[in-house]
Amino acid sequence: MPDAAAGSGTLSPARIRFALVALALGGFAIGSTEFVAMGLLPDIAHAMLPGLWAQNHEDANARAGWIVSAYALGVVVGAPTIAASAAKLPRKKLLLWLLVAFTVATVAAALSPNFGSLLVFRFLCGLPHGAYFGIASLVAGDLMGPGKRVRAVAFVMTGLTVANIIGVPAITWVGETYGWRIAYLFVAALFALTFLAIALAVPWQPGNPEQTFRRELSAFRHPQLWFALGMGSIGFGGFFALYTYVAPLVTDVAHLPQQPWVPLVLVVCGIGMFFGNLAGGRAGDYSVKLTILAAFVAVMIALAFTGLFAATPVLLFVGVFLVGVASSAVGPTVQSRLMDVAHDAHSIAAALNHSAFNLGNSLGAYLGGLVIGLGFGYRAPVWIGIGLTFLGLVIAATSFLIERRTGRLRAHTRPIDLTMAAPR
Template identity: 40%
Template sequence: MPVGLIALALGGFGIGLTEFVIAGLLPEVAADFHVDEAAAGWLISGYALAVVVGALVLTAALIRVPRKAALIGLMVLFIAGNALSALAPTYEVMLLGRILAALCHGAFFGIGSVVAAGMVAPDKKARAIAIMFTGLTAANVLGVPFGTLLGQALGWRSTFWAITIIGVIALAGVALLVPRVSADAKSAGVLHELRAFRSGQVWLSIVVTVLGFGGMFGAFTYIAYTLTQVSGFASSAVPWLLILFGVGLFAGNAVGGRLADRALDRSLLIILIGLAIVLAAFALVAGNPIATIVALVLMGAFGFATVPGLQTRVMMYAEQAPTLASGANIAAFNLGNAVGAWIGGITISAGLGYTSPLWAGAALTVGAVVVMAIAAGTARRGSRAGVQAKSEQPLPVG
């Protein structure tokens, strides 16, 4: 395993921690700045919106910058955003710090995916991307609970100082360990990268990402209500249950990367079908605490097993212009989060109960299965047509 992947994973860990740990510290932050829950919530939703903007705009702005230099610049922005959050004298400054940190999120994972894939042999690209995303899953399993405990013990600002330090270490790792490979050469520019979006397969992959990730995170957004109001767990048990969910994320990411390297489209279809079944089964057994624990782990495993494959697929069909398409797919993951949470909220508001986001997530995932089947079938027919056309070419004479 190239050591540069460890540096990318550490950067992913810090970024994942920044995104998720705020949820556990929101009451303390709101009390410190004397704002209500709705205003405090913008520290989460504002971050998510900035991720989408950064994944598209900042990635496009960095197209002509050598990729290693771009990653270093993004880590500097990440450090600055978290340091500003830790020092913030007012709510508005805190929100600005969150936005600055979020802007680097999508671009880092988008550009980092291309760099990670360029470090390894073609048949190991998905596994390399999975290693980078291991940092994101580790942030859920280990970083969020310990970051929350640190913030509750020493004040929420201490957590953001810890994240800033992680960012400094990741910056040093990227500078020292990520190689300057041929993929680090300057791109032909934004117009060249935009040509990737002429591919119908790129768009189909992005739609699968929105629907598939929207299905899982739409259910996950309201999981605390499901666990306490339906499954009967105490509120104090929720953080520990979420660690189990994070274990599922970690395992799914690792297995999904290996499966994608063996059979990309087939593995994605099987995983998405499995996710739809798990979400529907979860809704049916949510009243049983033991079955709920099993379903929670499986939801994380199947949900995140799609990530390496989907990221690899969009880069593969983007061909010689993968950077912006990769960033767009990171934006699609976050758009899926927002769409899934919105639909799940609608079902609860309609009085359908706290298992309704699971049913809605299953429905979204079924949509992802349909689109993925269309994408796989179209790709297979295109591949056969290409082989046939090649075989029909006249043999050279001489």
């Protein structure tokens, strides 16, 4: 029998912690499915594009990078459509259905007979991504209570960053040892485990019966929403221009063997993302705008450092760590910004953050693969990344300047809490 709709005041502290961990476990599984392709890119290219691999390894790796773009495009399409159309559904029920979709699509990707079908299934697997994080953030905000909105978002996304420390390197090792298909089956098992954890731990929360698809889509009428989407999608593309091709950067630029160095560099990046996410959550509760601007500047500096010193193994590790820290500080703050500018459309705003970042994922992966395919080498995506991040910084600064001059949106140093949008 479902739990009554419950805020944090009706649950024991142990139950709240259990529920939050279950929600973060979903982030762990999503981070694993999203990022494991980066470490296994050469293996997938060799297995699924044997003819192209035999002719040119760089071209094969660049083509294999399309699976990253396919997943990201699935997020871009699925996040707003699912979040807007399902706003009335009970949140726990919606989360469980999203996890079923993740599990089925991931198994299908693991069993793909050819590269074309793999692209299709990776696209389908991306569809529930943004809706999961959006709804999970709303649930976490209700559980954590007033005054902790950005930290609630950051906690759910902590699962994603921990995936980059533990999940992605471990599953990369599994894929390199037993094949990339086994790696994806392992990811599917994580989604099934998350389904059980949320079914047991997360309290029943109703949707918003007054919310309509049209009302959610009304968020797009606000110009500042488009600025927020632009700063997330273009600016965050800088990170993915590097991260998508980190495996060949390690093996072909730093001249390190694939084992154990590719998994290790993923661990280092994941540790950076973990601390950056936590720092961004706390700094964002103080000032969203300053955190966004500072994080974009830090990403550019870290990317430049990585590009200049990638041939030196120790400095490559330092650079990747710094990129992880700076880029992950952007995540919870841009999501909070979207919540501020979307007004009453909270469900779609919470999900659109992941549409924006995965558009950046797709853009960074595509442009990075393009310059590699043109023969500019594996450092070239880093310079593309700096350009994308700079554009994100310009969009953010323009947005804040316009807001300051027009006075249309009151500056929020401590924004309204997510629980104000959560029906009781």
